[in-house]
Amino acid sequence: MVDIATRVYNHKWKIDPIVRSLIDTDFYKLLMCQSVFRNKPDTHVTFSLINRSKHIRLAELIDEGELREQLDHIRSLSLSRGESTWLRGNTFYGKRQMFRPDFMEWFEALRLPPYHLEKRDGQYELTFEGRWPEVMLWEIPALAVLMELRSRAVLAPMGRFELQVLYARAMTKLWEKVERLRQLPDLRLADFGTRRRHSFLWQDWCVQAMLEGLGGKFIGTSNCLIAMRREVEAIGTNAHELPMVYTALAEDDAALKRAPYDVLADWQEEHSGNLRIILPDTYGTEGFLRDAPDWLAGWTGIRIDSGDPAKGAETAIRWWQERGEDPRNKLIIFSDGLDVDKIAELSAQFAGRARISFGWGTLMTNDFRDLTPNDALAPFSLVCKAVSADGRPTVKLSDNPNKAMGPADEVARYKRVFGVADQERIEVVV
Amino acid sequence: MVDIATRVYNHKWKIDPIVRSLIDTDFYKLLMCQSVFRNKPDTHVTFSLINRSKHIRLAELIDEGELREQLDHIRSLSLSRGESTWLRGNTFYGKRQMFRPDFMEWFEALRLPPYHLEKRDGQYELTFEGRWPEVMLWEIPALAVLMELRSRAVLAPMGRFELQVLYARAMTKLWEKVERLRQLPDLRLADFGTRRRHSFLWQDWCVQAMLEGLGGKFIGTSNCLIAMRREVEAIGTNAHELPMVYTALAEDDAALKRAPYDVLADWQEEHSGNLRIILPDTYGTEGFLRDAPDWLAGWTGIRIDSGDPAKGAETAIRWWQERGEDPRNKLIIFSDGLDVDKIAELSAQFAGRARISFGWGTLMTNDFRDLTPNDALAPFSLVCKAVSADGRPTVKLSDNPNKAMGPADEVARYKRVFGVADQERIEVVV
Known part of the structure; x- marks a missing residue:
């Protein structure tokens, strides 16, 4: 009917x-x-x-x-x-x-x-x-x-069955990732893929497939609508836009240098527990942590969103140790350009050394690589x-010059103020 | 809603x-x-x-x-x-x-x-x-x-998304076959997969996918309901059951020997053109063709349904030539245990030597091999x-002893009457 x-x-x-x-x-x-x-x-x-x-x-x-x-x-x-x-x-x-x-x-x-x-x-x-x-x-x-x-x-221009097979292939591809991910002990993984998803319906499918396939290892989604409809946790803390705007408003170099910490001071007034996550890379992770006030070492964790993720996590672990904190009680969230291999590698490398979780983005919700002629759907x-x-x-300087933003003279000034030296250039795929 | x-x-x-x-x-x-x-x-x-x-x-x-x-x-x-x-x-x-x-x-x-x-x-x-x-x-x-x-x-016992991925994989598998088949010049292929299909809905999907993916190279389906609903040709001629019953009814060896030809004499009264297709292997192709009446060489074609298909087709081509018929005007239908490799191989081997078509069965409508643990869905x-x-x-003797049927003494009698010597034993997968 x-x-x-x-x-x-x-x-x-x-x-x-x-x-x-x-x-x-x-x-x-x-x-x-x-x-x-x-x-x-x-x-x-x-x-x-x-x-x-x-x-x-x-x-x-x-x-x-x-x-x-x-x-x-x-x-x-x-x-x-x-x-x-x-x-x-x-x-x-x-x-x-x-x-x-x-x-x-x-x-x-x-x-x-x-x-x-x-x-x-x-x-x-x-x-x-x-x-x-x-x-x-x-x-x-x-x-x-x-x-x-x-x-x-x-x-x-694609035909009806050609389309169905395209999605069949994409589903198979995601499911093969799920099958590999569920082998990882103590995995905690969330969907961070809203912004660069293939489509809304596809993101919604991916979240449901992860729920069935990963069970408790899938901790939620950054997407509020999907979190509400599928009754999973809404996940997320803060982003570069806060320090970027705060620093842009700074009246002089001293205020500029202080601004990224002012952001977190404001945040600390509002949030506790797992929402106290440092995003350290806006103007270089090394300098940010080196010059951070002591109260920041008491925060719950850190999010690594640019640069070599293993290097960033090692830096964070060293920093906590220097400030007398036990990294095993700290949370490290990886969220930059992840796919299954990298997730498995980081899981193994940091198992037992800190609490680890992953915010998996574009290659969860938009991995149609190699599924169309000329790879026309590559993210x-x-x-x-x-x-x-x-x-x-x-x-924004970031831990990767390929992700830097802003006018050249201002970038130079920020580099000077934040003491950022030469950085490793890493290709940005997604 | x-x-x-x-x-x-x-x-x-x-x-x-x-x-x-x-x-x-x-x-x-x-x-x-x-x-x-x-x-x-x-x-x-x-x-x-x-x-x-x-x-x-x-x-x-x-x-x-x-x-x-x-x-x-x-x-x-x-x-x-x-x-x-x-x-x-x-x-x-x-x-x-x-x-x-x-x-x-x-x-x-x-x-x-x-x-x-x-x-x-x-x-x-x-x-x-x-x-x-x-x-x-x-x-x-x-x-x-x-x-x-x-x-x-x-x-x-499978979960909802696990099921969807299973069908996604099966669809991908069929589509990869379609993508290979459409490279074959002058392909003519029909669905013969009703009897051993994975399910009705799956056969119906396969037929529609072939229609879109193969266009005019897909000539129809043996399934009447699907032919009616999808508006494609209903394909098929006759099967072993006719000579098997006719011969069982024969009163003596002479009548037995004659019976397979009696079947086709009855068929010829009813049908013309592309329905006049010889199914020669019920009691051995070699002997059947050797002893066939001349009028049978005037039929449109032959269906190769057991034994080595290339060998069967070569036998048929030789037979037509011996009877003064031009094989290039004849139709050879392959219908036994086909998959894409075999279809491609036979297409190439007989291109230009006869009109060729394929009745593709189980490995079209039920190829779930390697898609479940323990290969529990293998056909x-x-x-x-x-x-x-x-x-x-x-x-039934067939051109493959592994497909033979009947009581041992009767099999021996039929072999004698039809002059069937030793045959090559070929594994029956589907």
């Missing part, structure tokens, strides 16, 4: 919306948004899309009209009653009422601000300007829309970053 | 029936049935299930109650109006009204006769006794039921054969 109403309803949509909910975003964006809403509500920030993989000519693949329709649809979204109830009533990281009533009232009334879109050199220039807590919520949906429109463009490195704050450019 | 009515309807079924239509069977069974209905309507025949793969202990895998429910369900089936209309009105092999009105009236009133089921030594003994045109229609549904119940038994060799006619045992 055909369900006529469903069929008619489906055909009523003018577009097939990619992002259908304001909580189809990473949990840490909401945590950071609440922090920003409290600490820097009026800072004027510009977010900008940056395609690090210039060979993917997005403006040639993706129709501008379709992109605008998707972005316009996101601007029509507001928090639903059920989503609001979940955010207000759910327990996150063991804490009830993680989101304060004043933040929730603001969020419930929020519509995302306008965007600016232009084509240049085969790429889209997509920017979002406005009050920080508003524009920051564009990052994840904007990335997800571009990634999925690119997927759709590649899939458009690529698309980011959406805060590029200025109150008119001043932001800077 | 949940379609409540569909859901309730689905849950009303006491069982999930495997065979849901009397035309979920091979086209050649209906052609032969019509021939038998005209020529030997009152012959009393026994069909019996034979599992050549003794290591598959079907009675331990499959619950007897479930098997009986499925067989009972088949006995409740009768030809639907749409099915009857299709059989009466469709064009088969370029001919309208292939099925005569008297046969259709009989078929419309038919219910399948009772079955006899016992367990012995971990196997099921399943037999069908009665008038030949009735009991012969049990063959395909009985095989399909046993094959699919075995699949279900193996799949029962196996299950057949359902006429074992006696009017109280006399049937005999």
Whole structure:
């Protein structure tokens, strides 16, 4: 029996919306948004899309009209009653009422601000300007829309069974990873793949497959909508945008040097336990830890998001030891460019030396490598970053010069202030 | 939106029936049935299930109650109006009204006769006794039921995503075959996989995937129900059961020797063109062709169903040449134990020397090899054969002693009468 109403309803949509909910975003964006809403509500920030993989000519693949329709649809979204109830009533990281009533009232009334879109050199220039807590919520949906429109463009000419076999192959590929991952003792792994997913439905499938295949070794997803629907933990803490904006606002070199720690001081006031995770690499991990105040060594853990991950973890372990902390009580979260081999290698290397967990991103939710002719679905490195704050450019150095951002003179100044020497250059795949 | 009515309807079924239509069977069974209905309507025949793969202990895998429910369900089936209309009105092999009105009236009133089921030594003994045109229609549904119940038994403990990945892998496997097959110039290939399919839905998927993936190189399916629903050609001619029963009925050695040709004389009265296909191997291809009447060399083609297929085809080509026929105008149909390698090899070997086509069976519709632990879904060799006619045992020699059937003394007599010498023994996988 055909369900006529469903069929008619489906055909009523003018577009097939990619992002259908304001909580189809990473949990840490909401945590950071609440922090920003409290600490820097009026800072004027510009977010900008940056395609690090210039060979993917997005403006040639993706129709501008379709992109605008998707972005316009996101601007029509507001928090639903059920989503609001979940955010207000759910327990996150063991804490009830993680989101304060004043933040929730603001969020419930929020519509995302306008965007600016232009084509240049085969790429889209997509920017979002406005009050920080508003524009920051564009990052994840904007990335997800571009990634999925690119997927759709590649899939458009394919036949029905060819498509089914493509997904069959992708499912098999993910499941083979699951079968390898479940061999790893004491694995703790979360989905961090929202921003560069192949599509929403595919991410949702991957999360469910991991749930069945990994059981308790799969600890949750960064995606709030999927966490809510699939009843798994929402995972995430904080990101580079906090120190990037704080440092951009600094009035002089001394304030600049202090700013990354100011961020964490603000964070410490709001969060405890497993949410106290240091992200040390924004201006170089070595210098950040060397010059860190003692109270930071008491935090629960660290997230390694650039550079050689094993080296970063060794640095963190040494630092804890120097500050009189036992690394075995500390949590190290790896979240940069992971795939199964690297996860297995890091698991083995740090077993028993610290608590380890993994935030697995693009190669969980978008590994269609070698599944299409010309590898047209291979993932690529698309980011959406805060590029200025109150008119001043932001800077990110990272532990990998290939991930650095900002004007050359400012980068040089930051390197001087933060004492960053030559760094190893590592190819950025995803 | 949940379609409540569909859901309730689905849950009303006491069982999930495997065979849901009397035309979920091979086209050649209906052609032969019509021939038998005209020529030997009152012959009393026994069909019996034979599992050549003794290591598959079907009675331990499959619950007897479930098997009986499925067989009972088949006995409740009768030809639907749409099915009857299709059989009466469709064009088969370029001919309208292939099925005569008297046969259709009989078929419309038919219910399948009772079955006899016992367990012995971990196997099921399943037999069908009665008038030949009735009991012969049990063959395909009985095989399909046993094959699919075995699949279900193996799949029962699997998780939802594990199952989805299993089918993903099977789809990928078939599609890789399609991708190789479409490289073959002048390929003509049909689905002959009903009897040993993994399941009905899987066969239906395979046929649709071949349609999309192979286009005009896929010429149709032996399955009438799928041919009707997917609007492709129904393919098939005749099988060993005709000469097996005709010879069993022979009163003396002279009549025995003549019987296989009598079958084809009857067939020639009814059918022309691409339906005049010789199946020469029932009592040895060499002797059958050597002693054949001249009119048989005028037939359209030959089907190679046992022994080394290249050798069989070479024998046929030589025979046509000896009889003054040009093999390039003849059709050779390969239908025994095919998979892609063998299809490619035979295609290359006989290109330009004869018209070639392939009836691809078990390794199209049931290739789940290496997809489950212990290879629990590997296909196996299950057949359902006429074992006696009017109280006399049937005999099949075939071009492979591993496919021979019948009591030892009768096999010896047939070998003598048909002049069959030592034959090459070839392993029967499917």
